[in-house]
Amino acid sequence: MVHAVTESNGGIFVVEQLNEFGEPVKMVAQSWTWRNGNRVCFDNVEMPDTLLQELSKENHEEIMQVYIDAGNKMIETDVRAMKKMLELGKITEAQYNQLVLQEVTAGVGCNDLIPLAEPNRFKNASLVSPKEASKMYRGMQNKTPWIDSRTSKILVENDEKTSKGKIEARGDIAEIPLKYTKVREIKHAEGKDIHSDLVKRILEMSKGNSKVKSLFEYEINDLEIRMSENDDWYVVAKKEDDAIRIEASNTVEGKTKLEGQKEIDRKLAGLEYAREMYKIILKGQKRGNKILYDEDNELSLEQLISKGIVTCTDGKIENIDLDKLQEEILALSQVIDQAKDERVIKGIESVEEDEMSI
Numbered sequence: 345m346v347h348a349v350t351e352s353n354g355g356i357f358v359v360e361q362l363n364e365f366g367e368p369v370k371m372v373a374q375s376w377t378w379r380n381g382n383r384v385c386f387d388n389v390e391m392p393d394t395l396l397q398e399l400s401k402e403n404h405e406e407i408m409q410v411y412i413d414a415g416n417k418m419i420e421t422d423v424r425a426m427k428k429m430l431e432l433g434k435i436t437e438a439q440y441n442q443l444v445l446q447e448v449t450a451g452v453g454c455n456d457l458i459p460l461a462e463p464n465r466f467k468n469a470s471l472v473s474p475k476e477a478s479k480m481y482r483g484m485q486n487k488t489p490w491i492d493s494r495t496s497k498i499l500v501e502n503d504e505k506t507s508k509g510k511i512e513a514r515g516d517i518a519e520i521p522l523k524y525t526k527v528r529e530i531k532h533a534e535g536k537d538i539h540s541d542l543v544k545r546i547l548e549m550s551k552g553n554s555k556v557k558s559l560f561e562y563e564i565n566d567l568e569i570r571m572s573e574n575d576d577w578y579v580v581a582k583k584e585d586d587a588i589r590i591e592a593s594n595t596v597e598g599k600t601k602l603e604g605q606k607e608i609d610r611k612l613a614g615l616e617y618a619r620e621m622y623k624i625i626l627k628g629q630k631r632g633n634k635i636l637y638d639e640d641n642e643l644s645l646e647q648l649i650s651k652g653i654v655t656c657t658d659g660k661i662e663n664i665d666l667d668k669l670q671e672e673i674l675a676l677s678q679v680i681d682q683a684k685d686e687r688v689i690k691g692i693e694s695v696e697e698d699e700m701s702i
Contacts, residue, residue, distance in 0.1 A: 345375060351448025353475055358388060359410050362512045365627045366673075367532060370395075370413060373407055373457065374491075375450070382446040384418055385472070386411060386499075388492040391456040401458065408459040414449030421688065423502065430694045448500045465593040466497035527684045528612055529573040530620065534682035535565040546571060546578045549596050556580065556592045570620040574598040577617040581624050586633035589626065590602040593617070593641045604690040614684050618644040619676040624671050625654070625661055635661040648672065652689050 348354040357375045360368035372395055374384035389411070391399075399407075422445035429435045440691065449469040450460055459465060471494060478488055533542060544561045546569065552555040558692055559567065568588075571578040576598025582589045595617050600609045621643055628635045638644060639659050648654045655663045 345567035346378050347378065347474065347476060347479075349483075351378075351435075351476055352454065353380065357411075359407055364630070365623060372399075373410075378471055379445075379474045382443055383469075383472050384415070384448045385474075385493050385496060386448070387452040387474075388451050388454040389457040389460060390454060396456060398481055404458040408457060409597060411450065411457075412499050416536075418448055419445050419500060419502050421685075423504075424685070425688055425692060432693065434692070444504070446502045446504075447498050449493065449496040450496050451491070451496045451527065452628070453492030460497060466499060469496040469498045471628050527614070527687060528609070531573060532569070532620075534568045538564050538567060538569055538608060542569060544697045545575055546580065549575055549578050550592065550594065553592070559591055568624070570624070572598065572613060572616060572681055574600060574613070576600075576609060576613040579617070579620055579624065583633075587636050588631075590621070590624065590635075590637040590641060590643065592638070593621070595641065595642075604693050605687055608683060608687040609688050612680065612687065614644065615676055615680050615683065617675055619646070619680065622648070622669060622673050622676070625664065625668065626673065629664045629666060629669075635664070637661060661682070675683075 345356065348356045353587075355377050355398055359374050361370050362370050364389045365480075371387055371392070373391045375389050377384065377386050380384050386425075391407075424587050426444045429438045429475075430437060443612055447469070450457075450466075451470075452460060455461055461603045466503040473491060474489060476489065477491060517538065524624050531542060533539070540559075547557060549571075559582070566583040567576065568581045568583070575596075577593075577595040579593040595613050598609055598613060625635050636659055637656075643656075645654060645656060645661070648669070649656060649670065651672075653665045653668045654661050
């Protein structure tokens with residue numbers, strides 16, 4: 345796993361079980377994931393032993409589909425981004441053909457996922473190793489990466505693959521000045537999981553607001569926070585006896601550096617802020633809690649009020665239509681995903697060749 349956390353070509357892919365509010369409750373699978381040239385590989389699929397005893401065949405199929413869907417999304421994003429770079433003259437057609445993502449594979453050398461091991465379900469993949477396969481990593485033992493994908497299966501293929509020829513192990517992806525980054529991760533923490541770095545960032549966004557500061561000075565076990573990784577919005581809620589009170593919330597100018605992405609990030613901040621606010625209301629209502637708020641806060645509930653989904657009076661959010669609220673959350677999620685796709689393209693249009701990021 346050292347490769348996953350230290351190399352730009354590596355990462356960890358995690359599948360989580362979500363509760364009814366769309367919040368992660370436990371990890372169900374993880375994979376060391378790497379890219380070399382035109383291949384991305386889930387080097388392994390590992391699952392907790394205790395969980396393996398509980399999972400049904402249908403559960404395994406559901407997890408398998410998560411990996412397939414992720415592979416399709418990787419190829420879709422890669423093709424769109426690299427075609428945009430080709431259109432803008434940032435890369436040549438030869439570079440596009442050489443490095444656009446052609447397939448996503450999964451290693452079976454260490455595999456806990458039943459469908460992946462089924463005979464004839466997936467085609468065998470050619471042997472490609474991580475670019476850093478021979479690199480020595482320092483730790484408790486000095487070792488090269490332990491590779492489980494020397495035998496691997498093809499999960500997803502690029503529709504253009506047949507015209508591009510075979511997949512090759514390439515060591516020159518660095519020739520394309522490209523960096524892969526997360527797109528606006530949302531942080532969510534409750535109680536003891538609210539660590540000092542999150543508190544510090546919220547205080548910075550609130551510009552030292554004394555009320556916000558006071559929320560974190562005493563017992564934090566009753567607090568719940570949601571915030572953008574981009575530091576452009578936050579929400580702090582507090583659990584009371586039979587209520588959830590939205591204590592502090594705001595949208596602010598974030599830390600986006602690329603001019604082309606700033607407008608998109610302002611849009612995304614507002615959308616994410618509204619969706620996470622809706623989720624807090626939904627969760628509280630389903631648990632039978634009253635929903636209270638400080639009338640000084642800007643809650644972004646105008647859409648819900650205008651559609652008759654909630655009413656807001658005297659610091660209370662009432663008359664909540666749960667079915668319609670869930671529909672609004674789903675609709676917002678779809679708009680957010682579209683805006684994230686747009687953000688990728690804006691980033692490519694905005695940067696110089698030596699700092700492209702998707």
